[in-house]
Amino acid sequence: MRIREITPGEFSLVWPIFQAVVAGGDVFAYPPETTFDDARRIWTSPPTRAFVAERDGAVVGSYMLRPNQPGLGDHVANAGYVVAPEARNRGIARALCEHSLKTAAEAGFVAMQFNLVVATNESAVHLWTSCGFATVGRVPGAFRHARLGPVDVLIMYRRLVPAAG
Amino acid sequence: MRIREITPGEFSLVWPIFQAVVAGGDVFAYPPETTFDDARRIWTSPPTRAFVAERDGAVVGSYMLRPNQPGLGDHVANAGYVVAPEARNRGIARALCEHSLKTAAEAGFVAMQFNLVVATNESAVHLWTSCGFATVGRVPGAFRHARLGPVDVLIMYRRLVPAAG
DSSP states (O other), X not given: OEEEEEOGGGGGGTHHHHHHHHHTTSSOSSOTTOOHHHHHHHHHSTXXXXXXXXXXXXXXXXXXXXXXXXXXXXXXXXXXXXXXXXXXXSSHHHHHXXXXXXXXXXXXXOEEEEEEEEXXXXXXXXXXXXXXXXXXXXXXXXXXXXXXXXXXXXXXXEESSOOOO | OEEEEEOGGGGGGTHHHHHHHHHHSSSOSSOTTOOHXXXXXXXXXXTOEEEXXXXXXXXXXXXXXXXXXSGGGTTEEEEEEEEOGGXXXXXXXXXXXXXXXXXXXXXXXXXXXXXXXXXXXXXXXXXXXXXXXXXXXXXXXXXXXXXXXXXXXXXXXXXXXXXXX
16 A cells, blocks of 8 residues: 555545545534535645555555644644445554544644544444544534434544654 | 624635634644635534624624534534624623524534533633533543643533423
């Protein structure tokens, strides 16, 4: 598997996977009816950067990386990940996460924050925890899950560089 | 004091106050060099709505109200508040907050979430707590305070309507 950065013009490589993920209504706040143009803007508009994982010439996953806040909060990164349904449970999300942590550190970010981890998405919570993230917040009922109704949202965080001593 | 909704074209009423607040580098992530156009977009671009508090014909404060997330998270509101430096400690922030809670509930939001309450801003934390907000998260060092350096950010939350059941 190879992970490489893409340009906004290459977003069509990500689009089928993005669509499949939002269609589930169980991971992202982006609604199932999100258009190609909106998705491309979310995933690739600077300062957001996008990357794809390729295996045997096919794109099997993608992540986007961006500052979580403007200005005085832009030292903390945020990222989002999608994996093709047919490629799940093969370590792709973990590889994307590890790549994003390295890319974020190289770009000068000192930490990474996820704002909307769906609390019922146990495999994601387990994966991010195993990648070094801690749950630093929990917002009651902040996500309308397609099957479960309102469920809690977790805020997860990890440092990318050692604290200054 | 009267609080009323404004159009994007009226943002110039808010601009001096917005500028004064971001100049401090101690409340908002928006950097001190934020331009008029960027500030107007942040404060007034739909679906964001903006309101001003007027006293004796002068604008003394403002708030913006918007969905905190797109799509499946858009039942939770987010808001931001600014008060003119010369009008502080007169209950204006509280009046703006109470007005925003009422407006948000009328607009159909079921809760309100603040993503970036600077933990060292004790008067704000105290005010939001007294307005019914609970601290549901804390992100270490996520705000670069102009005088104090990296300080923690609180996530605060309150419901706007009683829980079903």
